[in-house]
Amino acid sequence: MKAKMKIGNQVRRLRFEHGEMTQQALAEKVGATRQTVLAIEGAKYAPSLELAFRIADAFGMGVEEVFQREYSE
Amino acid sequence: MSYQEKLVWGQFLPMVVLYGYYFFRVAEGRGGGSLVGVLIGIAVIQIVFSILVAALAKKEPRDERDRLIEYKAYKVSYLTAICLGFFAMWMMFAGSRASVGRETVVTCALGILVGVEVVRDGTMLVLHRTGVSV
Numbered sequence: 001m002k003a004k005m006k007i008g009n010q011v012r013r014l015r016f017e018h019g020e021m022t023q024q025a026l027a028e029k030v031g032a033t034r035q036t037v038l039a040i041e042g043a044k045y046a047p048s049l050e051l052a053f054r055i056a057d058a059f060g061m062g063v064e065e066v067f068q069r070e071y072s073e
Numbered sequence: 074m075s076y077q078e079k080l081v082w083g084q085f086l087p088m089v090v091l092y093g094y095y096f097f098r099v100a101e102g103r104g105g106g107s108l109v110g111v112l113i114g115i116a117v118i119q120i121v122f123s124i125l126v127a128a129l130a131k132k133e134p135r136d137e138r139d140r141l142i143e144y145k146a147y148k149v150s151y152l153t154a155i156c157l158g159f160f161a162m163w164m165m166f167a168g169s170r171a172s173v174g175r176e177t178v179v180t181c182a183l184g185i186l187v188g189v190e191v192v193r194d195g196t197m198l199v200l201h202r203t204g205v206s207v
Contacts, residue, residue, distance in 0.1 A: 031136065035075040036137070
């Protein structure tokens with residue numbers, strides 16, 4: 001059976017490692033709303049590829065360092 | 074609560090309260106009163122609410138999540154429109170052999186339109202709270 005894939009992320013940790021950046025600041029930097037950043041951090045929303053790249057760019061990292069695949073049965 | 078969610082509440086609440094009152098009176102057989110009055114009342118409250126939200130809340134442009142929520146809400150409301158439309162047709166032409174008055178048809182059509190709007194806004198509010206995925 002095909003394993004279910006979920007997109008995990010390190011956004012919360014990276015925000016704190018980047019000068020305790022607020023959700024609002026990150027949202028403004030990537031052109032999203034604070035609620036969207038909140039939903040991404042809580043793994044309640046998987047961003048589009050474009051937004052994922054923008055978030056990774058905001059931290060100066062590659063997209064795979066910010067977002068990871070998580071498999072579950 | 075996000076800026077977009079506040080705007081949806083401002084559309085949803087006046088619609089539920091005023092149309093609810095109107096249809097409650099129609100169902101009781103007392104007549105709904107002035108439909109034009111209800112429509113104007115809803116429009117006025119929605120405009121005032123939008124102005125208040127724009128003045129008091131921090132304005133945020135819609136982003137991809139807001140658009141996805143809107144898209145899903147339209148999908149649900151479209152299915153609701155289809156179901157209510159078929160149900161109304163069945164009620165009017167198959168379920169009852171009695172002739173249906175023009176007033177009943179108009180009330181039924183209005184009910185479907187209102188139902189679809191309420192379901193669309195309600196779905197948006199639920200998705201804003203619970204989250205949405207592609």
